[in-house]
Amino acid sequence: MRYAHEVGKVRAAEQALMARLPEGALMRRAAAGLAATCARLLPGVYGARVVLLVGGGDNGGDALYAGAGLARRGASVVAVLASDRFHREGLAALRTAGGRVLKAADTGPVGAAIEDADLVIDGLTGIGGTGALREPYAGLARRTEDIDAIVVACDVPSGVDAGSGRVEGAAVRADVTVTFGTYKPGLLIDPGAAHCGVVELVDIGLGAHLPDPDVVAAWPVDLRVPQPGSESDKYRRGVVGVLAGSERYTGAAVLCVGGAVHGGAGMVRFASTPHPVELVRHHWPEAVTTVIDRTSAALEQVGQVQAWVVGPGLGTDEDAEALVEAVLSTDLPALVDADGLTVLARRRDLLRREAPTVLTPHAGELTRLLGNRTPRQTIEARRLECVQRAAAELSATVLLKGSTTLIAEQDRPVRVNPTGTPRLATAGTGDVLSGLIGALLAGGMPAIEAATAGAYLHGLAGRLAAAPPTDGPSGPAPGREAPISAQDVVTALPDAFRTLA
Numbered sequence: 222m223r224y225a226h227e228v229g230k231v232r233a234a235e236q237a238l239m240a241r242l243p244e245g246a247l248m249r250r251a252a253a254g255l256a257a258t259c260a261r262l263l264p265g266v267y268g269a270r271v272v273l274l275v276g277g278g279d280n281g282g283d284a285l286y287a288g289a290g291l292a293r294r295g296a297s298v299v300a301v302l303a304s305d306r307f308h309r310e311g312l313a314a315l316r317t318a319g320g321r322v323l324k325a326a327d328t329g330p331v332g333a334a335i336e337d338a339d340l341v342i343d344g345l346t347g348i349g350g351t352g353a354l355r356e357p358y359a360g361l362a363r364r365t366e367d368i369d370a371i372v373v374a375c376d377v378p379s380g381v382d383a384g385s386g387r388v389e390g391a392a393v394r395a396d397v398t399v400t401f402g403t404y405k406p407g408l409l410i411d412p413g414a415a416h417c418g419v420v421e422l423v424d425i426g427l428g429a430h431l432p433d434p435d436v437v438a439a440w441p442v443d444l445r446v447p448q449p450g451s452e453s454d455k456y457r458r459g460v461v462g463v464l465a466g467s468e469r470y471t472g473a474a475v476l477c478v479g480g481a482v483h484g485g486a487g488m489v490r491f492a493s494t495p496h497p498v499e500l501v502r503h504h505w506p507e508a509v510t511t512v513i514d515r516t517s518a519a520l521e522q523v524g525q526v527q528a529w530v531v532g533p534g535l536g537t538d539e540d541a542e543a544l545v546e547a548v549l550s551t552d553l554p555a556l557v558d559a560d561g562l563t564v565l566a567r568r569r570d571l572l573r574r575e576a577p578t579v580l581t582p583h584a585g586e587l588t589r590l591l592g593n594r595t596p597r598q599t600i601e602a603r604r605l606e607c608v609q610r611a612a613a614e615l616s617a618t619v620l621l622k623g624s625t626t627l628i629a630e631q632d633r634p635v636r637v638n639p640t641g642t643p644r645l646a647t648a649g650t651g652d653v654l655s656g657l658i659g660a661l662l663a664g665g666m667p668a669i670e671a672a673t674a675g676a677y678l679h680g681l682a683g684r685l686a687a688a689p690p691t692d693g694p695s696g697p698a699p700g701r702e703a704p705i706s707a708q709d710v711v712t713a714l715p716d717a718f719r720t721l722a
């Protein structure tokens with residue numbers, strides 16, 4: 222399981238552990254782990270050309286000690302000092318082991334050393350990095366782009382904000398990130414996550430000093446989607462009611478019902494105006510459909526359900542508002558998406574309810590929900606902070622879509638979805654997700670579990686649809702993926718579910 226702690230908690234745990242250890246012992250543990258990974262990545266350590274990019278803090282100290290370890294095993298190691306400050310004992314250890322030292326200002330020799338290197342250790346900044354990298358750090362980070370060497374980031378790729386994953390300027394793109402004690406949120410959340418390559422966690426003994434995690438990556442073994450048994454019938458498996466589509470927007474309804482039909486509910490009840498109902502009946506004969514007039518009394522015409530999905534393609538007029546209000550006035554779990562969220566942005570009073578509420582905004586919708594005080598770009602850059610704030614302010618389970626979907630509920634660790642592909646960034650895939658999560662809610666899953674499992678399965682279905690069949694679920698090379706449609710995601714859902722069996 223991958224879990225992450227806020228930077229302040231990592232520092233507190235390090236302090237508590239360091240107080241019980243001899244001076245410098247913790248850094249040497251970290252450096253030994255880093256050196257061991259580098260040694261494994263190299264075809265041979267003896268004679269290998271290794272460059273250390275060394276910042277002024279303890280991240281640089283780790284790199285220097287790791288470099289000293291590799292130099293003792295016969296590697297040719299060059300440290301590039303980015304600052305007049307540096308870790309003195311670390312540098313002394315490197316010199317004793319036969320390492321050489323350059324200053325960042327020696328641009329010619331530094332450039333040549335990086336170009337010729339077999340492996341570069343990025344020790345510019347770790348959890349102490351703040352804001353965009355300044356010079357000469359930024360220039361050194363840029364020098365690692367498009368080189369032949371393996372790039373190994375120490376603790377965090379420099380330029381990535383460890384606490385949030387924010388990247389404000391130049392940042393190292395690592396092949397491997399060796400992180401210490403626990404993951405940091407920025408290693409799990411884009412854009413930071415996309416800079417990490419493969420992340421290796423080195424145990425430095427922090428475990429006993431760490432509190433509960435702040436961020437947890439969804440893990441397939443923990444996703445307990447409802448399984449039918451011999452006693453199951455369609456009602457006991459859960460009935461999901463979908464209120465979606467309008468005379469103007471019909472596709473959203475078809476896709477949302479598609480997600481619900483493949484989400485494992487015993488039955489999908491769909492209600493809307495005549496045109497979307499006709500199309501849904503055509504595409505999904507399994508759904509039980511009702512033509513409603515869009516008033517608050519409409520829900521009684523639909524029949525019994527165990528959970529509601531409201532919003533995709535609904536429109537944002539007064540009728541749509543009446544439907545959202547009617548759903549949120551029930552004591553059933555409810556998911557609000559798309560146009561439903563636009564309605565909610567002007568009727569946040571509707572969120573005052575006891576039953577579970579799941580909101581599935583993308584960054585633009587979340588801007589509106591938060592009263593237009595936080596611009597879309599800020600939400601995209603500070604996804605973790607914004608989804609946590611939204612869950613607290615809106616008293617709901619909030620699933621923030623985009624590159625690394627996050628799911629937050631107040632006083633719970635934020636869930637990070639590890640599946641998905643940028644190929645999902647195509648119209649209609651969000652509608653599939655809301656239908657899918659609605660079906661899981663109707664099956665009795667708690668809101669945060671339904672949202673987490675839904676995001677995982679949806680992302681996996683996207684990958685399965687986009688990837689060549691031989692690549693399997695866990696990692697097609699992005700360049701080998703094909704464009705997909707939202708309907709392809711629906712079609713791939715059964716295969717995604719089968720991976721959990």
Ligand SMILES: NC(=O)C1=CN([C@@H]2O[C@H](COP(=O)(O)OP(=O)(O)OC[C@H]3O[C@@H](n4cnc5c(N)ncnc54)[C@H](O)[C@@H]3O)[C@@H](O)[C@H]2O)[C@@H](O)CC1
Nearest residue numbers: 248251277278279280346347348349350351353354355376
């Ligand atoms: N505290 C501990 O006991 C341990 C810390 N460890 C290492 O120590 C790191 C944290 O060390 P520090 O707290 O010294 O912080 P860092 O070394 O991560 O960063 C601080 C240094 O980076 C510079 N800096 C920060 N932001 C910058 C920017 N935007 N542009 C240019 N320079 C910038 C600062 O001036 C300072 O010199 C961890 O990430 C980890 O690698 C490990 O050795 C494990 C044990």
Ligand SMILES: Nc1ncnc2c1ncn2[C@@H]1O[C@H](COP(=O)(O)OP(=O)(O)O)[C@@H](O)[C@H]1O
Nearest residue numbers: 583622623624642643645646648649650651652
């Ligand atoms: N860059 C990206 N990488 C991965 N997934 C993405 C990316 N951009 C969007 N997605 C996913 O694609 C889906 C798009 O949903 P949404 O924005 O609601 O589209 P629509 O409203 O057209 O259905 C979401 O599941 C979202 O998480």
Ligand SMILES: [K+]
Nearest residue numbers: 343346377379
């Ligand atoms: K680093």
